[in-house]
Amino acid sequence: MAYTRKNVAKLTREERRRFVDALLEIKRRGEYDEFVRTHIQYFTTDGESGLRTAHMAPSFLPWHRRFLLDLERALRRVDSSVTIPYWDWTRDRTTTSVPWREDLLGGNGRRADRQVTTGPFAYAHGHWTLRVGVTDGKFLTRDLGRSRDPIALPTGSELERALEDPLYDLAPWDSTVSKGFRNKLEGWGSGRGSSSWHNHNRVHRWVGGTMLGAASVNDPVFWLHHAFLDLQWTRWQRRHRGARYLPARPPGPGDPQYGRIVARHEKLPPWDVTPDELEDVSRIYRYV
Amino acid sequence: MGVGNGGDGAAGAIPGPPPSSLSSPSSPSRRTRREVTLGLLASGVALAAAPLVAASRPPRPASDPFGAPGGTAAFQETYRGRLIRGAWTPGTGPAGTGQWQVTVDGRPLHLMRRADGTWLSMVDHYQSYPTPLEAARGAVDDMVPGQGLRDVAPGPVGDADRHAHPYSHTQGVPGGVHA
Numbered sequence: 001m002a003y004t005r006k007n008v009a010k011l012t013r014e015e016r017r018r019f020v021d022a023l024l025e026i027k028r029r030g031e032y033d034e035f036v037r038t039h040i041q042y043f044t045t046d047g048e049s050g051l052r053t054a055h056m057a058p059s060f061l062p063w064h065r066r067f068l069l070d071l072e073r074a075l076r077r078v079d080s081s082v083t084i085p086y087w088d089w090t091r092d093r094t095t096t097s098v099p100w101r102e103d104l105l106g107g108n109g110r111r112a113d114r115q116v117t118t119g120p121f122a123y124a125h126g127h128w129t130l131r132v133g134v135t136d137g138k139f140l141t142r143d144l145g146r147s148r149d150p151i152a153l154p155t156g157s158e159l160e161r162a163l164e165d166p167l168y169d170l171a172p173w174d175s176t177v178s179k180g181f182r183n184k185l186e187g188w189g190s191g192r193g194s195s196s197w198h199n200h201n202r203v204h205r206w207v208g209g210t211m212l213g214a215a216s217v218n219d220p221v222f223w224l225h226h227a228f229l230d231l232q233w234t235r236w237q238r239r240h241r242g243a244r245y246l247p248a249r250p251p252g253p254g255d256p257q258y259g260r261i262v263a264r265h266e267k268l269p270p271w272d273v274t275p276d277e278l279e280d281v282s283r284i285y286r287y288v
Numbered sequence: 289m290g291v292g293n294g295g296d297g298a299a300g301a302i303p304g305p306p307p308s309s310l311s312s313p314s315s316p317s318r319r320t321r322r323e324v325t326l327g328l329l330a331s332g333v334a335l336a337a338a339p340l341v342a343a344s345r346p347p348r349p350a351s352d353p354f355g356a357p358g359g360t361a362a363f364q365e366t367y368r369g370r371l372i373r374g375a376w377t378p379g380t381g382p383a384g385t386g387q388w389q390v391t392v393d394g395r396p397l398h399l400m401r402r403a404d405g406t407w408l409s410m411v412d413h414y415q416s417y418p419t420p421l422e423a424a425r426g427a428v429d430d431m432v433p434g435q436g437l438r439d440v441a442p443g444p445v446g447d448a449d450r451h452a453h454p455y456s457h458t459q460g461v462p463g464g465v466h467a
Binding site: 134174 | 400401402403404405406408410411412413414415416429430431432433434435436437438440442443445
């Protein structure tokens with residue numbers, strides 16, 4: 001029986017408490033930090049060599065779909081009523097909106113050092129020490145809106161620009177493609193400043209602090225953000241009936257992307273699952 | 289095969305004054321506290337002596353497989369109170385690939401290349417910069433005062449035997465991911 005993932009703005013107080021408590025519990029158990037490590041390990045780029053799975057590649061969406069499922073399963077082992085909520089940043093767009101509330105993710109980082117000092121994930125409250133990180137910092141940081149040079153969250157129109165593209169992805173299947181749903185959603189652009197990152201990438205930039213780097217998973221907003229992106233994949237499929245994950249077949253030995261991306265029926269490291277198997281998860285969960 | 293063989297730091301550091309000629313996504317006001325101390329890295333770096341070049345030198349295209357910067361292959365400056373150093377070392381691999389070694393306050397900052405020739409650092413994973421120096425400054429911009437870098441880099445991804453790839457290493461600081 002499929003369970004539901006809800007808009008974080010619509011959670012009851014009880015649901016918020018249970019979600020937060022389950023996160024704190026898996027952090028306490030040491031499971032949470034494994035997710036941080038995995039994300040660091042799997043962020044490889046298209047200007048280096050080797051396989052790309054989690055980013056700058058067609059498998060950006062199925063990789064994160066499976067990654068979220070793993071986290072959700074860990075949460076549900078603690079409390080089987082918990083599911084990952086999604087943050088609709090086209091609607092909840094300010095530094096004091098949901099989810100930046102005391103009983104959810106806590107608020108912005110303070111000016112001096114961007115340290116989050118409110119909510120369950122504030123270092124000072126003792127339950128969320130960063131153990132895996134890019135720096136030796138122990139506290140979660142945020143800089144909502146990038147205070148030194150303000151930017152806004154992506155808009156509904158920016159998201160729509162991705163959703164209306166009927167093609168999932170296209171060669172060279174990396175961060176340079178200007179067409180296709182995947183990179184329009186992942187958000188790699190060219191050039192400088194505001195125009196060079198969209199949707200997914202822009203949100204990481206907007207939150208700032210810990211969410212900016214390889215250890216972004218240290219901020220639990222990571223899950224709410226990626227749940228919303230995962231929802232966009234479902235919306236895209238409904239809008240473009242029959243449109244499938246691409247590439248269907250792996251690039252051949254003469255192709256620069258040979259061995260560098262995962263095709264529809266290939267296994268997606270670190271798991272044994274294929275993108276094909278992750279395209280339809282309606283028997284597991286649905287978004288409301 | 290593969291786009292941008294691992295570690296061929298071809299973007300070319302753009303050193304030294306005048307700051308205004310350095311391309312950067314940041315606004316001019318961010319530069320006001322920066323002190324630029326330029327020096328060539330001396331021994332310990334396996335480089336032939338390379339002349340300094342004008343700050344307006346354009347970045348090298350990503351398609352250059354050898355990545356020899358031609359001009360300056362090192363930079364050093366104090367930026368927002370942190371010492372940034374970078375050196376490009378030629379490689380010993382079959383294609384002569386090399387890599388950039390960049391440190392902030394003596395600790396390694398792992399950089400990665402995008403297919404368009406720009407650079408990401410571990411501190412800022414969701415936007416890229418034209419040069420390793422600017423990526424290092426961007427990292428410093430987003431580091432908390434008083435905190436230092438950890439030696440962290442992505443690990444090998446997937447099955448090593450899968451689609452045997454001629455350049456199967458990734459540029460990185462040895463040691464992989466540390467807690």
